Each structure stands twice: as C-alpha cells, then as structure tokens.
Amino acid sequence: MTVSTTHTPATDLGFLLVKHPDRVQQFEMPAGQAWVMFPEATAERCTAALLLDIDPHTLTSARNRAKAPESAGLGQFVNDRPYAASSMLASALGKVFRSALRGASKDRPELAATPIPLEIAVPVLRCRGGAEVAARLFDPLGWATSVTPIPLDDGWGDSRYVELRLTGTLRLSDALNHLYVLLPVLDDAKHYWVAPDEIEKLIRAGEGWLADHPERTLITRRFLSHRRALTGAALARLAEEHRRLAELDERPEPDTVDEPEEERRQPLAVQRRESVVAVLRELGAARVLDLGCGPGALLADLVRDRRFTEIVGADVSTRSLEIAERRLRLDRLPERQRDRIKLWQTALTYRDDRLRGFDAAVLMEVIEHVDPPRLAALEDAVFGHAAPVSVLVTTPNAEYNVHYELAGMRHHDHRFEWTRAEFAAWSARVAEHYGYTVRLHGIGEHDPESGAPTQFAVFTREVSA
Numbered sequence: 001m002t003v004s005t006t007h008t009p010a011t012d013l014g015f016l017l018v019k020h021p022d023r024v025q026q027f028e029m030p031a032g033q034a035w036v037m038f039p040e041a042t043a044e045r046c047t048a049a050l051l052l053d054i055d056p057h058t059l060t061s062a063r064n065r066a067k068a069p070e071s072a073g074l075g076q077f078v079n080d081r082p083y084a085a086s087s088m089l090a091s092a093l094g095k096v097f098r099s100a101l102r103g104a105s106k107d108r109p110e111l112a113a114t115p116i117p118l119e120i121a122v123p124v125l126r127c128r129g130g131a132e133v134a135a136r137l138f139d140p141l142g143w144a145t146s147v148t149p150i151p152l153d154d155g156w157g158d159s160r161y162v163e164l165r166l167t168g169t170l171r172l173s174d175a176l177n178h179l180y181v182l183l184p185v186l187d188d189a190k191h192y193w194v195a196p197d198e199i200e201k202l203i204r205a206g207e208g209w210l211a212d213h214p215e216r217t218l219i220t221r222r223f224l225s226h227r228r229a230l231t232g233a234a235l236a237r238l239a240e241e242h243r244r245l246a247e248l249d250e251r252p253e254p255d256t257v258d259e260p261e262e263e264r265r266q267p268l269a270v271q272r273r274e275s276v277v278a279v280l281r282e283l284g285a286a287r288v289l290d291l292g293c294g295p296g297a298l299l300a301d302l303v304r305d306r307r308f309t310e311i312v313g314a315d316v317s318t319r320s321l322e323i324a325e326r327r328l329r330l331d332r333l334p335e336r337q338r339d340r341i342k343l344w345q346t347a348l349t350y351r352d353d354r355l356r357g358f359d360a361a362v363l364m365e366v367i368e369h370v371d372p373p374r375l376a377a378l379e380d381a382v383f384g385h386a387a388p389v390s391v392l393v394t395t396p397n398a399e400y401n402v403h404y405e406l407a408g409m410r411h412h413d414h415r416f417e418w419t420r421a422e423f424a425a426w427s428a429r430v431a432e433h434y435g436y437t438v439r440l441h442g443i444g445e446h447d448p449e450s451g452a453p454t455q456f457a458v459f460t461r462e463v464s465a
C-alpha cells in the first residue's frame with residue numbers, strides 16, 4: 001500500500017507517520033515482516049510504502065496459536081494471503097502507524113489536524129462484492145474512488161481482486177482509520193479469531209465517520225466477521241453516537257452559550273448576522289465566501305437573498321459542513337438554487353486557489369479560534385492570496401466580558417480575545433500590508449465604558465474599473 005501527498009513540503013509526511021523518509025524500517029508482525037520505505041521524497045511529492053511480507057509457515061503456526069477455527073489442510077499453505085492486501089495489511093497499519101492513526105504528531109501537530117491532499121493506492125486488494133462495494137464504502141467519506149478489477153489470465157473474466165486508488169483532501173489520521181476499518185471489510189475474511197474487543201477497535205477507529213456512514217451496517221457486520229451478537233452490540237453503540245451527532249443540530253450557536261440573558265432574547269449571534277448581511281448588501285457583493293462557516297447559520301440567511309448569486313461556506317471541520325448541508329436542506333432545493341451554494345472543506349491557514357476572485361469574504365467569529373502564531377498564515381491566505389474585494393471580520397471585544405459571568409474567555413476554543421485597541425491595531429496593520437482600507441464598528445448593545453460585545457472590521461480594497 002502507498003500513501004502520497006503533494007502538500008508542501010511533502011516530506012512532512014515522514015513527521016506525520018513518524019518514519020524517516022531516508023530510512024527503510026522493518027517491523028516484526030505475527031505472520032511475517034512489515035517494511036516502511038519512501039520510494040519518493042521531495043518537497044513537492046512524497047510517498048510512503050507499507051509492504052507486508054507474509055511467511056505462510058509463520059502464518060500457519062500463528063493461526064494455531066490463536067486457535068482460529070480454520071479448516072486444516074493445504075488451504076493453510078496455499079492461499080492468497082502473501083500476495084494480496086487483506087485484513088493483515090490493516091493489522092500491520094495499526095501497529096506500524098499507531099500514533100498517526102490517533103492523529104497525534106509531536107513534530108507537526110497542526111498539520112496532523114489539517115486535511116491535506118492524499119493519494120492512496122492498494123495495487124492488489126481482495127474485494128468481496130466487487131468494485132461497486134468499494135466505491136460505496138469510500139465515496140461517502142470524501143474520497144474519489146477508482147477501483148479497477150484485475151482480470152484473470154486468458155479471458156477467464158475478472159478475478160476477485162481489484163486495484164484500489166483513493167484521492168481526496170483529508171486528515172491523514174482519518175485516511176488511515178478509514179483503511180484500518182475498510183480493508184478488512186472489503187476482504188471479508190479475518191485472519192484471526194474475532195474477540196469482543198474488536199467492537200472497541202471498530203468504535204475507536206470509526207469515531208466521527210462510521211455512525212453516519214450509509215453503509216454502517218454492512219461495515220459493522222463484516223468487520224465483526226458476521227458474529228451476530230457482536231454486530232448487534234456495535235450497531236447499538238453507533239446508533240447512540242448517531243443520535244448524539246443529530247442533536248448537535250439543535251445546539252445553540254457555539255459563541256452564544258455564555259452570553260447573558262438579555263443578549264439571548266435578541267441573541268447577539270442574530271445581530272451579528274444581520275450586521276454582516278447588511279454590510280454585504282451595502283457593498284453590492286454578489287459572490288460571497290463565508291470562511292469558517294461552522295454549522296451554516298449565516299449561509300442560511302444569505303441563501304434567502306437572491307442578490308447573492310454565489311455563496312461558498314468553507315470550514316476545516318467536516319462535521320460542521322455536514323450539519324450546514326443538512327440545515328440548508330441542499331438535497332431538497334431545486335437545481336438552480338442548489339448551484340448557488342457550495343460547501344468546501346479547507347484550512348484557512350493554507351492558500352487555497354478555489355477562494356480567489358470573490359467580491360467579499362466573511363470571517364465571523366473565526367480569527368479568535370486560530371493560534372496566534374498561525375494568524376499571519378491566515379492573513380496571507382485570505383488577504384494576500386484569496387484577496388476578495390472586501391473582507392468582513394467579527395471577533396469578541398474582551399473589554400465587554402465584565403458584563404458576563406465568565407471564568408475565562410467566552411468559548412473554550414478561543415485562543416485569544418482582543419480589546420478594542422488590540423483589534424484596531426491588528427486591523428490597521430493588515431489593511432496597510434495588503435492594500436485595504438478599514439472601518440471599525442461595534443455590534444450589540446454599546447456600553448459607554450467597555451464598548452459593544454462584538455467588534456466588526458470591514459476591509460475594502462481599491463479596484464480599478
């Protein structure tokens with residue numbers, strides 16, 4: 001199996017996998033050896049290969065030790081295991097890339113949390129049910145799936161093996177967890193005895209994607225080797241997770257939870273959206289980006305107004321984008337309406353060509369979620385690279401927090417909250433650096449001492465006619 005990225009510097013893949021691109025490393029497995037090597041490692045493109053070398057003799061004795069109920073006889077020695085990717089490759093992946101599967105990275109923590117362009121190739125995979133099953137499993141996870149059946153010799157038709165290629169922009173840990181679960185599912189023949197702790201493995205590896213997967217029943221049944229009791233228990237846990245995720249839909253807006261009573265009656269979040277939409281209209285913006293759109297409350301307001309002809313919601317969180325998609329009921333809109341709206345997964349601290357050329361970009365309650373050392377990267381990506389005509393930024397006013405009963409900041413994920421002077425200084429510096437003029441406003445009840453609860457900056461670039 002190979003994993004490639006073109007995220008520059010691509011050799012960072014070595015940090016994420018905790019394997020040095022210059023070395024060939026060997027790992028002992030119950031039925032042979034696993035090797036990790038990097039057939040290519042340049043700044044532009046890097047590929048890591050996981051090679052599993054299975055020894056049929058070790059496999060047989062390992063099997064006997066595990067008391068697996070396999071049929072005796074020649075089948076133990078003459079089979080496809082050494083030659084095709086199977087559940088054994090998934091076990092090797094689990095062992096060799098353990099910390100990458102967990103999404104942990106000592107050297108590149110931020111990159112580990114960021115979706116990056118990935119290509120995964122499994123040259124020979126045993127695939128029960130054929131190419132169509134592989135696509136049904138990988139497509140809903142954001143992969144472009146290409147499955148090529150491998151023909152038998154001399155016109156005997158297709159074998160039960162396929163070549164699998166996946167392309168997509170995902171976090172490496174998500175990609176590895178997909179493979180860890182779905183390779184054995186496609187193989188559908190576990191090489192070891194399936195014990196109850198397999199449920200834990202499945203739930204852990206499936207966190208965040210399995211509960212909502214349209215094929216979760218098939219995946220669970222096959223992963224647990226069709227053991228009815230285990231499958232039932234696992235599906236019950238997934239159903240609970242599914243309910244919990246659905247409830248997120250009903251949750252209050254993330255940044256309103258700590259705001260006081262009177263704000264909740266005319267919620268500050270509503271006032272923020274109204275102010276943002278009013279300014280977008282005033283600017284005559286038609287093609288609008290909502291950067292860090294979250295669950296899509298602003299998008300829902302924008303969709304209602306026909307003057308916004310192209311509306312893009314972008315966020316790093318697939319979970320939020322899924323909620324936004326449901327909230328907007330995209331599947332129920334007529335095609336012409338649906339074409340106005342797009343939801344893109346992206347990390348705002350990296351340049352993204354898709355975001356160029358828009359009339360306006362909104363960063364509503366987003367910058368305070370970015371680590372201060374990464375803020376310059378966001379400035380470059382938004383003001384420098386995407387470079388819309390206008391940029392609308394809202395952020396909390398830290399001075400106003402005296403009106404709330406707060407132990408710390410307004411939201412646990414805030415990395416900072418600025419005073420009016422701090423926000424003004426930041427806005428002035430960014431405007432100057434990227435060639436914009438900036439106007440500052442307040443949103444919400446204005447207090448003579450501490451100002452308004454939300455700060456609002458409107459940046460506009462001069463455009464030659």
Ligand code: SAH
Nearest residue numbers: 292293294315316317347348349364365369
């Ligand atoms: N704009 C929305 C959501 C604000 S919460 C609203 O006002 O309701 C902040 C959002 O920014 C979250 O959805 C979070 O996933 C997103 N976000 C934070 N850092 C990001 C980054 N580096 N790239 C893209 N999105 C980011």
